Amino acid sequence: MRSWGGQAAAERREQKILQDAMQAGTVRITGAGGDEIEAYLARPLGPAPHGGVVVIHHMPGYDEPTKEITRRLASYGYAAICPNLYSREAPGASPDDAAATARAAGGVPDDRLVGDVAGAADHLRGLPAANGRVGVIGYCSGGRQAFLAACRLPLDAAVDCYGAFVVGEPPEDFPLRVPPLLDEAGSLHCPLLGMFGAEDQYPSPAQVAELDRELTRLGKPHEFHSYDGAGHGFFAVNRPAYRPEAATEGWQRIREFLDRQLSA
Template sequence: MWNSHSTAGPLSLTAQIQTYPGGGGDEIGGYVARPGGDGPRPGLVLVIHMPGFDEFYFEFAERLARHGYDVICPDLYSRFGHGLPDDVFAKVRAEGHVHDDSAVADLAAAREWLLALPTSNGKVGILGSCSGGRHALLTASLVPGFDAVVDLWGGGVVAAPEDATPARPVAPIDYTERLDAPLLGLFGNEDQSPTPAQVDLHEARLKAAGKDYEFHRYDGAGHGFTYYHTPLYRQEQAMDAWEKMFAFLSEKLGAR
């Protein structure tokens, strides 16, 4: 899937921060990246990681758009105010993090926004990394109608009852039976959140429930191994993960 475009084109996209009706009808921010052309094409809800609404995620959205998806990346921290991403995240962390019910409502609303686009082919997936992987899986488990979900090393999918917080009252694994979207999970075997044992437990629960899923695990990689702007980056594993992600999304949603 990498370098799958023709050098003759056409290849174009538009990308910008804009507002959309989030959970409860609140106007919240989102980074929207869309290919040129009339469609029809699938949509993707891209879920921010814990560092927040940052430049890496803007580039993530644009890469997905170049592969034929209408993408919206909601700013789940909108209600905490605005500023530099690191400063906003510090405020979010100090106030106990975004609550699951708020995130799920905003992400469900993003799905509806994508489906209402004149370019929509009627299919929408959801994906994210780190806390975004957790929120993606949680949302796909609680909100019917997503056509695919990608969890990139989502920490906290498996959690003990004593680890519950007001923001995270239930671990997503406890909603496994409600998941009706096919799931792709990508994990590093050196990660500590989730640990390989937690990934094993999640896989066992999915298998027992008869869910449509595929997990891939990478030796020599830990958390955030596709983050090319950090020391966590592992080039070989990251490129294989991109290939698997694009193949999965193409199979479940369409586009190239």
């Protein structure tokens, strides 16, 4: 017969197991135009209500590093989903081939991106134990798209990790053909966290400062952090641009920001 103390210890162990447990895998969601697209979902299995995060992949595509980011957010206690934005261009193709096809087309159209993020957010809100609060995070081109989604959708938080061309247009020889988004800043629906490298060119420190000034002028809540010695892609553990100190501190700031904005 188990003693009360032994039973309590067992319950604590079980609670810890549930707290750390997650489920991850491929799902199908409804994106822009009613299209069914692929997405990668990772979610905690504990019973406590949790917020959700839509992860927008970078231009290299729906790849393993982005799925790892999705799982990391689930380990923080969020249901996280990454829609495959290239599902239509190259269904079934490798991430590299799909990204090449998307680059050749100038990137994902903005309106379609917003529709795909809206579908991903709806999927998160419909999950068991969801608390109804959803944020968005993106890297590189995905950082720009996170800002765009936060201007056009009723989201609760947005994280822009070195999003290029929120301010300024791509150079002529750049594979991404998108307009700047500064004129949409007045429609930002939620607090914004920006993570930038001081050595980056897209966005440059001057462009980050311009966005900061405009959001301040508009009275939009935002928090920007720039890291010395870091350039574009400093979160990417599989690339030479990785800067562990900046990335470690950046992840801590991201977690604290999401905890503030997405808690029930």
